[in-house]
Amino acid sequence: MIEQVAISQLNAAKYNSRSILNEELDKLVAGIKEFGFVQNVVANRQGNIVKR
Known part of the structure; x- marks a missing residue:
């Protein structure tokens, strides 16, 4: 099932060891903003x- 929810309803999973640097996040x-979401x-x- 696909459901749209507000970003504020999403949480980073604590068990996910991945992180992103601020510079990468800005990119x-x-x-x-330029291309939209490519993947859900x-x-x-x-x-x-x-x-x-």
Whole structure:
């Protein structure tokens, strides 16, 4: 099932060891603004991000 939720309802999963530097995050945000989302964000029912 696909459901749109507010970004504020999503959480970074504590068990995910991945992180992103501020500089990389700025580039990611700029890319999303320019091109939109290429791939959906997958989250579990608790709002924890499973896949980006």
